Amino acid sequence: MPETGPISPAQTSERIPSPRGRAPERTPASEPAHGPAPAPAAQRRVGMLVTLVLGGLTALPPLSMDMYLPALPEVTDALHSPAATVQLTLTACLAGMALGQLIVGPMSDRWGRRRPLLIGMVVYVLATAICAFAPTTELLIGFRLLQGLAGAAGIVIARAVVRDLYDGVEMARFFSTLMLISGVAPVIAPVIGGQVLRITDWRGVFVVLTVIGLLLTLVVWRWLHETLAPEDRHSGGLGEALRTMRGLLADRVFAGYMLTGGFAFAALFAYISASPFVVQEIYGASPQTFSLLFGLNSIGLIAVGQLNGKVLVGRVSLDKALGVGLAIIMAAALALLLMASGVFGDVGLAPVAAGLFVLMSAMGLAMPNTNAQALMRTKYAAGSASALLGTSSFLVGAIASPLVGIAGEHTAVPMAVVQLVCAVAAVGCFMGLCRPWQRTEEAAS
Numbered sequence: 232m233p234e235t236g237p238i239s240p241a242q243t244s245e246r247i248p249s250p251r252g253r254a255p256e257r258t259p260a261s262e263p264a265h266g267p268a269p270a271p272a273a274q275r276r277v278g279m280l281v282t283l284v285l286g287g288l289t290a291l292p293p294l295s296m297d298m299y300l301p302a303l304p305e306v307t308d309a310l311h312s313p314a315a316t317v318q319l320t321l322t323a324c325l326a327g328m329a330l331g332q333l334i335v336g337p338m339s340d341r342w343g344r345r346r347p348l349l350i351g352m353v354v355y356v357l358a359t360a361i362c363a364f365a366p367t368t369e370l371l372i373g374f375r376l377l378q379g380l381a382g383a384a385g386i387v388i389a390r391a392v393v394r395d396l397y398d399g400v401e402m403a404r405f406f407s408t409l410m411l412i413s414g415v416a417p418v419i420a421p422v423i424g425g426q427v428l429r430i431t432d433w434r435g436v437f438v439v440l441t442v443i444g445l446l447l448t449l450v451v452w453r454w455l456h457e458t459l460a461p462e463d464r465h466s467g468g469l470g471e472a473l474r475t476m477r478g479l480l481a482d483r484v485f486a487g488y489m490l491t492g493g494f495a496f497a498a499l500f501a502y503i504s505a506s507p508f509v510v511q512e513i514y515g516a517s518p519q520t521f522s523l524l525f526g527l528n529s530i531g532l533i534a535v536g537q538l539n540g541k542v543l544v545g546r547v548s549l550d551k552a553l554g555v556g557l558a559i560i561m562a563a564a565l566a567l568l569l570m571a572s573g574v575f576g577d578v579g580l581a582p583v584a585a586g587l588f589v590l591m592s593a594m595g596l597a598m599p600n601t602n603a604q605a606l607m608r609t610k611y612a613a614g615s616a617s618a619l620l621g622t623s624s625f626l627v628g629a630i631a632s633p634l635v636g637i638a639g640e641h642t643a644v645p646m647a648v649v650q651l652v653c654a655v656a657a658v659g660c661f662m663g664l665c666r667p668w669q670r671t672e673e674a675a676s
Contacts, residue, residue, distance in 0.1 A: 284455045285392060286412025287447050288348075288385035291355075292328060294443060295382055296321065296503060297420035297525065301518040302433035303507045309433065312368040314508065315633060321504055322632045323372045327379020329625030332387040334380075336618025337472035340465045344388045344395070344614075345457045351384025352448040359444055363437035385447075387617045394606050394613035395458040400545055403603035407540020410599055411533055421522035428518060463611065475612045479619055485608045487664025491557070492601035493623035494657035498560060498650045499594055500628035502528075502587060505635035505646035513643060514580040524584050528591040535595030549600045550667035556596025557661060561654040563590035568647035583643065590650065597657075604665075627653070 299321075307317045331351070338347045358378040365371035389409070397405050427435045465471055479485055510521045535556075543552045567586040570578045602620060609616045631653065635646040661667070 280454055281456075282408065283412060284447075284450055285389045286409050287450065288389040289409055290412070290416035291382050291385045291444070291447065293416040294420050295324060295359075295378065295440060297416070298424040298427075298436050298440060299433075300503070300507045300525070301421055301424045301428055301522055302436055304511060305428065305433050306368075306371075310368045310371070316368055318504060318633060318635075320368070320372050320375045322629050323376040324379040324382075325500065325625050325629040325632060327376040327381075328383045328386060329379075329622045329629060331380035331383025332618040332621040332625070334618075335384045336387045336391070336614040336616075336621075337465075337475070338614070339388050339391055339459070340472070340475075340612060340614035343457050343459050343461075343464060344392055345451075345455065348384050348388045348455070349448070349452060351381045352444065352451060354381035355384075356441055356444040356448060359437055360441045363434045363441065383621070386621050387614065390602065390606070390617035390620070391613040392455075392458045394617070399607065402606065403544045403549055403599060404540045406599035406602050407536050407544065410536035410540075410595065415533070419526070421525040425518045425522040465612075472615060475615045476619060479609065479612065479616055482608055483664055484666075485605055485616070487660050487666075488601050488605035488608075489620055489623050490660040491553075491657045491665065492598065492605070492620060493627040494653045494660065495557065495560060495594065495597045495601070496624035497627040497631040498564060498590070498653040498657070501631045501635050501646050501649040501653065502590065504632040505643070506587065509583070509643045509646060510580070514583070516580065524587075528588050531588050531592030532595045535592045536599060537595075539596055539599060543596075548667075549604055550665070552596050553600040553604070554661065554667070556593045556600070557654065557658050559593035560590055560597065561651070561658060563587075563593065564647060564650035564654045568644070568651050571643035571647045 303314075303317055303321075306312075306320070307314050310317070335347050335351060355378060358374050358381055362371060362374045362378060365374060393402060393405055393409070423439065424436050427439055465475070506525065507521060510516045510524060511518065516524070539552055563586050567583065567590070569575060570583055570586065575582075605620055606613065606616055631649050634649050
């Protein structure tokens with residue numbers, strides 16, 4: 232993969248040509264080392280309501296996935312399908328979210344953020360409502376795919392809006408703030424799902440998701456205004472979008488952060504996909520106990536994400552924080568593999584839950600910093616860059632999802648193997664492509 236030249240992690244020298252032939256913005260030498268001068272106050276003053284809207288959009292994927300997790304065993308029984316087939320309903324939704332971002336991201340660079348977002352949200356509501364009445368597993372898989380395709384609009388455009396409004400270190404801080412807001416979703420989603428199953432069956436979970444999607448659509452329509460000025464939009468069609476993405480992928484460092492984040496997300500999704508069966512089927516926990524453990528793990532992710540945004544950012548380089556997070560993820564995955572394979576004997580649920588807690592918490596260092604470092608490489612193609620980041624993560628996650636159940640429902644070894652392989656791959660991409668030590672030396676000289 233060809234290199235496009237080093238960029239300091241704190242700089243924002245854009246690699247993609249700006250629209251209408253305008254030269255890309257670069258950080259002048261007179262500016263502080265931590266990033267460019269603040270944008271105009273009117274542009275940067277993002278109200279709490281808009282922050283909550285963006286948090287809600289980024290919370291939509293965990294809501295769509297995690298509320299449904301406690302119901303997986305029930306869906307297996309109700310639709311008379313094997314566990315591996317029912318897990319494809321997760322894979323279909325994840326694949327839809329991956330592919331949908333490739334479509335919506337460039338659209339938002341051309342037509343603005345607001346219009347594609349509203350269209351996607353409306354389709355998401357309709358697809359989710361149909362899932363509630365799906366009579367067969369095959370139909371459920373199909374409409375979960377459509378649900379993911381439409382829900383991708385919220386993910387990709389929320390990241391692009393952050394790039395429109397923020398830069399440098401402040402963008403990393405804002406991503407950590409979004410993690411606090413959107414991170415509440417994984418905490419409450421399985422709890423809500425578990426409580427819904429107390430009063431109704433798995434179809435009621437999709438009814439609740441439909442209502443949430445409808446409310447979020449109305450909030451977006453009322454309070455989220457356009458953030459991409461007409462003069463900053465791309466006027467080209469499919470050809471220009473493909474050239475933009477090719478330029479992004481040719482940037483070795485951008486591609487490195489993209490792959491690092493993608494493999495880290497795959498390790499996370501291996502946990503999401505396998506944990507209902509590991510915790511409930513192997514260790515005999517109830518849906519409510521599983522929901523509690525899942526919520527605790529999500530709290531760990533939120534807490535470390537806030538530590539990253541409030542304490543580490545600005546004091547420790549983003550690459551150092553990212554490297555520590557990846558090392559912890561790899562160590563936790565190795566410990567889980569040793570426990571699942573019986574090296575330490577029958578360890579029970581508590582040690583396995585502790586290992587999953589550490590792995591999940593370390594994601595609070597990996598996820599916001601990979602997004603910030605990658606998006607610092609470009610400004611005038613934020614939608615396309617956001618699409619590539621999201622698509623790579625969701626596609627790798629979709630591949631990892633069925634692999635965790637390949638040996639059946641009665642062993643956690645496949646989950647741990649997938650997590651360890653993905654963690655090692657993430658570290659390899661970070662060290663081999665991003666090469667943070669090399670860029671730090673070049674920036675210093």
